[in-house]
Amino acid sequence: MNYVPTFRKAFKIDQKADLANVAIAVNSIYTAEQIASSYLGNIDPSDNGTGFRIHVLINLIGRVCEHAKAMLVALSTGSPASAEALARIVVEGSVNVMYLATLGDSGTLNYFFRSWLDEHDRKLMEWNQMAQDDGAVEVLTMIKERRQLVQQLQNFVSQNEIHCEIDKSKSAEWPKSLFKRFEALNRKTDYYTSYHRLSGASHLTGEDTLTWLMSTGMPDGMRHKLGKEAWSYSIMMTRISSTFFVDAVAACVISHGRAKNDDLRDCKAALAKAAHEIAGEAGVPGK
Known part of the structure; x- marks a missing residue:
């Protein structure tokens, strides 16, 4: 076609x-x-x-x-x-x-999601430390909100793991x-x-x-x-x-x-x- x-x-x-x-x-x-x-x-x-x-x-x-x-x-x-x-x-x-x-498999997908979530949270923590050193209050507020979203996504992945009965020990x-x-x-x-x-x-x-x-x-x-x-x-x-x-x-x-x-x-x-x-x-x- x-x-x-x-x-x-x-x-x-x-x-x-x-x-x-x-x-x-x-x-x-x-x-x-x-x-x-x-x-x-x-x-x-x-x-x-x-x-x-x-x-x-x-x-x-x-x-x-x-x-x-x-x-x-x-x-x-x-x-x-x-x-x-x-x-x-x-x-x-x-x-x-x-x-x-x-x-x-489904477990690998959870590894895929958690890889991004863990790395993104690590970067936010680094940024948070920089903002604290600089006294950037407004930036600290934005970082906090972003970390809350990341936490929600982490919770979603955990709940989905239970819902789908995923055993990551057998996954690539x-x-x-x-x-x-x-x-x-x-x-x-x-x-x-x-x-x-x-x-x-x-x-x-x-x-x-x-x-x-x-x-x-x-x-x-x-x-x-x-x-x-x-x-x-x-x-x-x-x-x-x-x-x-x-x-x-x-x-x-x-x-x-x-x-x-x-x-x-x-x-x-x-x-x-x-x-x-x-x-x-x-x-x-x-x-």
Whole structure:
């Protein structure tokens, strides 16, 4: 199905805008999103723990999908650097979902939630000490209110653990290191070739500025070539990032019994083919 008109209308993209460079990614992301929502949403959970897990995975898939669509909007409207920054979020979010769906269970989800809650409370305590040292009364009040919210969320997680009869002793823990999650999924190479590769835009590293400085003394034709290569690179990386989202959806539905997934395999194959086809223009050696 062609979802490009739906995408164009949803994000109010001008009818004159050429969306050929994002069409394959748009169709793959919308197709995968539809598969996830229709399949997971129609499962009748056997117990509270399963229902909890399904609801969380649906929510997480939706959040990653939102970033994936925003990534393609950025590329479609002339912001390739922003598209790369969002692509990095899509890769990380997809890997998180893959880990939770493939290696985790309801107990792992509780580890996932508590990891954030514990770290956030620790940061609030650090901030609280700084505010006390500075005598910032108004800030201390805000920190107190925020910690009260965190406590409410911690209580919710504890109550849900009881409600769902979760025994975390049998569950895989939540690795604090993203690299460890890639590693656990046997995707260490992807960490370097996809996730780390996208760090330039999100961290505003020196690479692009150095390239620009070097190009200032080059002939116009060479600078045009470098600019075209940079655009192609952004297109390629958004396609690669979209495959991660498709993989995340596949992990969720397969872990809940979906046996026939040719539609998702077709999405991934189309994205891989499209990424390969533009690799040479993107400056990939040997392509």
